[in-house]
Amino acid sequence: MTLLERYGLSGIVRLAMDVLITRIDAMLYWKNKIRIIRRPVYIRGKKYIALGNNFTSGVGMRLDAFSIHGKVCLEIGDNVEVNDYVHIGATNSVKIGNNVLIASKVFISDHSHGFYGLNDRHDSPLTIPKDRELSFSSVTIEDNVWIGEFVSVLPGVTIGSGSIIGTMSVVTKSIPANSIAVGSPAKVVKCYNFETAKWESV
Numbered sequence: 001m002t003l004l005e006r007y008g009l010s011g012i013v014r015l016a017m018d019v020l021i022t023r024i025d026a027m028l029y030w031k032n033k034i035r036i037i038r039r040p041v042y043i044r045g046k047k048y049i050a051l052g053n054n055f056t057s058g059v060g061m062r063l064d065a066f067s068i069h070g071k072v073c074l075e076i077g078d079n080v081e082v083n084d085y086v087h088i089g090a091t092n093s094v095k096i097g098n099n100v101l102i103a104s105k106v107f108i109s110d111h112s113h114g115f116y117g118l119n120d121r122h123d124s125p126l127t128i129p130k131d132r133e134l135s136f137s138s139v140t141i142e143d144n145v146w147i148g149e150f151v152s153v154l155p156g157v158t159i160g161s162g163s164i165i166g167t168m169s170v171v172t173k174s175i176p177a178n179s180i181a182v183g184s185p186a187k188v189v190k191c192y193n194f195e196t197a198k199w200e201s202v
Helices: 003-028
Strands: 034-037 042-044 049-051 055-057 062-065 074-076 087-090 094-096 107-109 111-113 134-136 139-141 179-182 187-193 198-201
Touching (some): 003 034, 087 094, 094 107, 107 139
Parallel strands (some): 062 087, 074 094
Antiparallel strands (some): 179 187
């Protein structure tokens, strides 16, 4: 399939503009680590973001790094592909490993407005949500993870290497390596058996 067949004429023009702007951004701001960033994107707190090599993003990506400790709080590994309208918010620690594929409209956050039982603290529903103190717990997404569309990954979660998170899942608890998890809340439904070389139901 040719570029013209794949993108159409207007798509090729837009892609060429994105490539050109990406090359300028790569030289000036990202130390040549990005492959392509499709505009528009929204990046806040860039100095608190550590980006690996060969990064790719879709349109509408939003990265918010509001470090509570004045150090890098969002780390993204090598060969990470983030598709359209992904929102990643970090205040303490969000770590994304190498070769991670994130589909469109995914939300990943290490923080929440207020406390709802964490450390036996409870914020009143009568307080204004945006005025509540932020609670936070680190998020880690290990190497070779694939996250499907519309997934939410919530604070305190680790997704083990090689795992797959099915579309529209809400990950509230850690997922072991080499697993497929689906649902809200996400639960493991299959694990990879290296002896049989098959994904097997659990």
